[in-house]
Amino acid sequence: MGKVLMLYASMTGNTEMMAEIITDVVEQRNHTVVTKTFDMDPIDVEELADYDGVLVGTYSWDDGELPYESEDFYEELDDVDIKGMVAGVFGSGDSFYDSFGGAANLMGDRFEARGANLVPERLIVDLEPDKKDVERCQKFAEVFCGMMEENL
Numbered sequence: 001m002g003k004v005l006m007l008y009a010s011m012t013g014n015t016e017m018m019a020e021i022i023t024d025v026v027e028q029r030n031h032t033v034v035t036k037t038f039d040m041d042p043i044d045v046e047e048l049a050d051y052d053g054v055l056v057g058t059y060s061w062d063d064g065e066l067p068y069e070s071e072d073f074y075e076e077l078d079d080v081d082i083k084g085m086v087a088g089v090f091g092s093g094d095s096f097y098d099s100f101g102g103a104a105n106l107m108g109d110r111f112e113a114r115g116a117n118l119v120p121e122r123l124i125v126d127l128e129p130d131k132k133d134v135e136r137c138q139k140f141a142e143v144f145c146g147m148m149e150e151n152l
């Protein structure tokens, strides 16, 4: 079964909730998930090579920008070969802002530019996931697993 790296940045817990919902589904499909947070754990982009898939969550900040926690990782993605790697990006934002979920979109753009095999949807949730959002997270996780299982 696959080995998945789950990375996320969450200041008030909304993106963390998404990460937990997604992780539950991935584990139910018998994959192993290693979870790291951008603010607490040392993360080396080179370690991506050890995984069959990567999930990256980030909340948005300051006009749809990445928060500082996930910025280094975003920059360093330019230095590694992630061509064909199965990846999914997600994050909470606030639809009050014009740049709703901008950070998750930036992260998705970078993965795509680097040739990753990205889950087509960048999963953006408005603040805390509600019941419908929980289902969206679960579906997103199922799509991610399906894509990864094709490559195992």
Ligand SMILES: Cc1cc2nc3c(=O)[nH]c(=O)nc-3n(C[C@H](O)[C@H](O)[C@H](O)COP(=O)(O)O)c2cc1C
Pocket: 009, 010, 011, 012, 013, 014, 015, 016, 059, 060, 061, 062, 063, 064, 065, 092, 093, 094, 095, 097, 099, 100, 101, 102, 126, 127, 128
């Ligand atoms: C100062 C500040 C700036 C923010 N800027 C944006 C933004 O540009 N776009 C957006 O979608 N959300 C923005 N947000 C909202 C957060 O992304 C949102 O509250 C999100 O749910 C936080 O996720 P977390 O609970 O995982 O930390 C901003 C919040 C704060 C406090």
